[in-house]
Amino acid sequence: MEKKYRNLHIKLTPQRLAILGFLDGNKTHPSAEDIYRSVIKKFPTMSFATVYNTLEALKNKGTVQELKIDTDKRRYDPDISSHHHIICTECKNILDIHKDFRIDLSEELTQGFELLGNSIEFYGLCQKCRKRQ
Amino acid sequence: MEKKYRNLHIKLTPQRLAILGFLDGNKTHPSAEDIYRSVIKKFPTMSFATVYNTLEALKNKGTVQELKIDTDKRRYDPDISSHHHIICTECKNILDIHKDFRIDLSEELTQGFELLGNSIEFYGLCQKCRKRQ
DNA sequence: CGATTGACAATAATGATTCTAAACTGATAA
DNA sequence: TTATCAGTTTAGAATCATTATTGTCAATCG
Missing domain, CATH: 3.30.1490.190 (Ferric-uptake regulator, C-terminal dimerisarion domain)
Structure with a gap:
C-alpha cells in the first residue's frame, strides 16, 4: 500500500497515508471537509490544517488536482488524467x-x-x- | 439608459442602475469586490450586501452569470451568451x-x-x- | 548525544459571503 | 395629503472556507 506512494518523495505519515487512501480511486470529487470527515474516524486528532497542508503538498507533486466545478468550496480529484x-x-x-x-x-x-x-x-x-x- | 432594463421586472433603484451600468458591456469578469469598489464612488453608502443582493436578483433573471474560473472568489459576467x-x-x-x-x-x-x-x-x-x- | 528539519494539532486570523434588524423609498389607497 | 405596505438598502454581526501561526514532537543527521 505504501509502496505506491514512495515516489512522491514526501514523508508518508499515517495521516497522509489515510488521506491518500481515501482519495485513491475516489470518483466523488471530495471537498476538504469530505476528506476530513472520513479520515477523522481513524485519526480522531486529525485537524483541518493537516488536510489542507497535505492537499497542497499533493497538488504540488501533481498527484491531485483542484477542481473548479463548485463555487462554494474547492473540490479535489485524485484522477489527474486530463478528463x-x-x-x-x-x-x-x-x-x-x-x-x-x-x-x-x-x-x-x-x-x-x-x-x-x-x-x-x-x-x-x-x-x-x-x-x- | 433605464429603458434597457425595464423588462427585467425588478425595482430599478439608483444603486441597481449603477451596478447594471458598471456591468453593461464589461469584459473583465469582475468579482463582487470589483463591483463594490467601482459603484461606491457614486454611492458612498453602498454596502456589500446590496451588491450581492443585486447580483442574486440578476442571476435569477438570467441577465448575469456566475463564473467558475476562480477558486478564490466568485466572478460575474454580464455576457450571458454561451461563450x-x-x-x-x-x-x-x-x-x-x-x-x-x-x-x-x-x-x-x-x-x-x-x-x-x-x-x-x-x-x-x-x-x-x-x-x- | 545535541541540533536540525519537517509534520502535526490547536487555534487564531483572514477574507468572502450571508444574515439580521432597523431605517428608507416609492407606489398606491384612503 | 397622509397612511400603509412591500421591497430595498444599510451597517454590522455572523458564518464558513481557507490560511497563518505557534508550540510540540519524532525522525534524521552530524
Whole structure:
C-alpha cells in the first residue's frame, strides 16, 4: 500500500497515508471537509490544517488536482488524467468524462495566446432528474 | 439608459442602475469586490450586501452569470451568451472566446445523462507571458 | 548525544459571503 | 395629503472556507 506512494518523495505519515487512501480511486470529487470527515474516524486528532497542508503538498507533486466545478468550496480529484465532467443542472450530480477533445482555436480568437489545452464542463440532466420532470 | 432594463421586472433603484451600468458591456469578469469598489464612488453608502443582493436578483433573471474560473472568489459576467474562456496559466489573464462548440458524447460516456450544453475553459500562455519565458 | 528539519494539532486570523434588524423609498389607497 | 405596505438598502454581526501561526514532537543527521 505504501509502496505506491514512495515516489512522491514526501514523508508518508499515517495521516497522509489515510488521506491518500481515501482519495485513491475516489470518483466523488471530495471537498476538504469530505476528506476530513472520513479520515477523522481513524485519526480522531486529525485537524483541518493537516488536510489542507497535505492537499497542497499533493497538488504540488501533481498527484491531485483542484477542481473548479463548485463555487462554494474547492473540490479535489485524485484522477489527474486530463478528463472532463458532466454536471446535472438539477441535482448537481457529477460524472467523469474520460475522453480527449482536441479543440483548435483560430488566431483571431486566441489573440496571441498560445493554446495549451482545455477543460470542458458539460451540463445536462441525470437519469433520475429526467424521470422526475 | 433605464429603458434597457425595464423588462427585467425588478425595482430599478439608483444603486441597481449603477451596478447594471458598471456591468453593461464589461469584459473583465469582475468579482463582487470589483463591483463594490467601482459603484461606491457614486454611492458612498453602498454596502456589500446590496451588491450581492443585486447580483442574486440578476442571476435569477438570467441577465448575469456566475463564473467558475476562480477558486478564490466568485466572478460575474454580464455576457450571458454561451461563450468560453481562455486563461493564462501564468498571469491568470482571461479572454472571452465567442464561438459555439457542439460536442456530442456517446451514450456510453453520458450514462443516462441528457446532454444540454458545455462550457469550455481553455488554458495557455498570453502574449506577454510568452515573451517573458 | 545535541541540533536540525519537517509534520502535526490547536487555534487564531483572514477574507468572502450571508444574515439580521432597523431605517428608507416609492407606489398606491384612503 | 397622509397612511400603509412591500421591497430595498444599510451597517454590522455572523458564518464558513481557507490560511497563518505557534508550540510540540519524532525522525534524521552530524
